[in-house]
Amino acid sequence: LAKTTQPISMDSYEGQEVNITCSHNNIATNDYITWYQQFPSQGPRFIIQGYKTKVTNEVASLFIPADRKSSTLSLPRVSLSDTAVYYCLVGDMHNAGNMLTFGGGTRLMVKP
Amino acid sequence: NAGVTQTPKFQVLKTGQSMTLQCAQDMNHEYMSWYRQDPGMGLRLIHYSVGAGITDQGEVPNGYNVSRSTTEDFPLRLLSAAPSQTSVYFCASSSLDRGRRGYTFGSGTRLTVV
Numbered sequence: 001l002a003k004t005t006q007p008i009s010m011d012s013y014e015g016q017e018v019n020i021t022c023s024h025n026n027i028a029t030n031d032y033i034t035w036y037q038q039f040p041s042q043g044p045r046f047i048i049q050g051y052k053t054k055v056t057n058e059v060a061s062l063f064i065p066a067d068r069k070s071s072t073l074s075l076p077r078v079s080l081s082d083t084a085v086y087y088c089l090v091g092d093m094h095n096a097g098n099m100l101t102f103g104g105g106t107r108l109m110v111k112p
Numbered sequence: 113n114a115g116v117t118q119t120p121k122f123q124v125l126k127t128g129q130s131m132t133l134q135c136a137q138d139m140n141h142e143y144m145s146w147y148r149q150d151p152g153m154g155l156r157l158i159h160y161s162v163g164a165g166i167t168d169q170g171e172v173p174n175g176y177n178v179s180r181s182t183t184e185d186f187p188l189r190l191l192s193a194a195p196s197q198t199s200v201y202f203c204a205s206s207s208l209d210r211g212r213r214g215y216t217f218g219s220g221t222r223l224t225v226v
Binding site for chain 1: 116147153154155156157171202204214215216217218219220
């Protein structure tokens, strides 16, 4: 299982772009990178997933360099409601028997 | 669009008691799993299942049992509750091809063992 390392916490202000980087030096060829968001007292929610280069959806972008040893979740123009914990997961997404582990996540605090 | 439903939402147990946490999904997902989340921590995988009749252990399986008799349901049983099992428990499901949308999580069961 690829181990991930994320910053424990980050602060930002409303309207700013936030970039959260995840290190995964031991990523395997079949591994994908997935990011989840978790609000207090709720289960995690899928944000975005990618394998290489750049992926963008309606809420975020995911940047993955060529060596895939890290990835960066980019949240454009954050608001107070983006205050949450963000988790980076690495694993073989097409193999349901493959366990996926959550690290400690990054606690993002957005200030007015 | 119920998604993943967990019951109960809250539970207080005495040490040594047993109970079953229920999890049901209506998305016809083959994969289901149970996580626990301790205060200020990430999620740790307890057990998972890739289909009816098939279960396997995760990172922290001791003290818990699971079964998967139907695609929809994946109950988690605490055999003899201990204070160390005080936690929030999340059930998650996904299609076998998790490349589509990842996991869908339930809203959690907050368990306190006294």
